[in-house]
Amino acid sequence: MSETIDPRAPQRVRHDTRMRLLDVVSVTDITPLMRRIRLTGDLEGFASVGHADHIKVFIFPEGVAPHIVPIGERGAEFAEGQRPEMRDYTPRYWSVAEGWIDLDFVLHGDGPASGWAAQAAVGQTLLIAGPRGSLVVPPAYDWYLLAGDETALPALGRRIEELPAGSKIVAVIEVDSAAEEQSFETAANLSLTYVYRDGRPAGTTSLILDTIKSLSFPAGDAYAYIAGESSMSKAVKAHLIETRSFNPEYIKAAGYWLLGEADAKEPH
Numbered sequence: 511m512s513e514t515i516d517p518r519a520p521q522r523v524r525h526d527t528r529m530r531l532l533d534v535v536s537v538t539d540i541t542p543l544m545r546r547i548r549l550t551g552d553l554e555g556f557a558s559v560g561h562a563d564h565i566k567v568f569i570f571p572e573g574v575a576p577h578i579v580p581i582g583e584r585g586a587e588f589a590e591g592q593r594p595e596m597r598d599y600t601p602r603y604w605s606v607a608e609g610w611i612d613l614d615f616v617l618h619g620d621g622p623a624s625g626w627a628a629q630a631a632v633g634q635t636l637l638i639a640g641p642r643g644s645l646v647v648p649p650a651y652d653w654y655l656l657a658g659d660e661t662a663l664p665a666l667g668r669r670i671e672e673l674p675a676g677s678k679i680v681a682v683i684e685v686d687s688a689a690e691e692q693s694f695e696t697a698a699n700l701s702l703t704y705v706y707r708d709g710r711p712a713g714t715t716s717l718i719l720d721t722i723k724s725l726s727f728p729a730g731d732a733y734a735y736i737a738g739e740s741s742m743s744k745a746v747k748a749h750l751i752e753t754r755s756f757n758p759e760y761i762k763a764a765g766y767w768l769l770g771e772a773d774a775k776e777p778h
């Protein structure tokens with residue numbers, strides 16, 4: 511007896527992992543706290559087919575120039591004293607043919623990657639690797655729920671822009687203030703709500719959960735993607751399953767960061 515394959519099930523795609531040493535060619539503040547950095551170099555073989563894909567960004571210790579090393583069974587083989595800090599970032603835009611990629615950095619005032627982005631200038635170099643794989647969500651749902659804070663904006667923005675015409679999207683995005691709003695060009699039917707912390711620290715409010723609780727959802731089966739602070743993602747997922755009767759298989763809740771912990775990643 512053959513298994514029935516769910517045509518809506520997300521599919522995992524693996525990619526060959528390689529490092530790329532790229533040059534900064536432009537630095538643009540798209541909002542006061544979001545900086546877009548364009549990098550150029552050899553992007554042959556680069557692939558990112560999932561909206562929430564992530565690459566590794568390597569931030570080297572002071573005095574150590576970014577450099578490519580072999581990738582062994584245990585990962586990148588950096589020499590003692592030269593091991594960089596690593597952070598995950600979603601590719602926002604890119605062109606393999608033209609050899610450039612755009613990465614968006616939140617300038618939140620701490621952390622090695624945010625610190626690097628705050629001082630980034632044309633002519634500097636950045637080492638990246640990946641993506642190692644993609645989670646591809648087929649455009650086969652009746653509607654889509656997207657929610658997250660500014661750390662998820664690259665992934666949310668990609669999904670909003672990539673879904674085809676006729677798709678229904680309900681999106682809730684938390685940012686510091688109205689100055690941090692981004693607009694998106696999309697063929698989808700988008701209902702977008704921004705909520706503002708107005709100076710309160712990120713991760714200390716229930717703005718996203720409270721807003722989602724207040725919304726009337728479209729009819730039909732939905733796929734939900736929630737990303738940002740880990741406790742928020744967990745709470746929204748629980749609400750969707752326990753109160754809104756979402757299929758747990760159709761929810762991806764990712765903890766990009768955890769309040770009070772550096773470099774905490776807790777995908778759910």
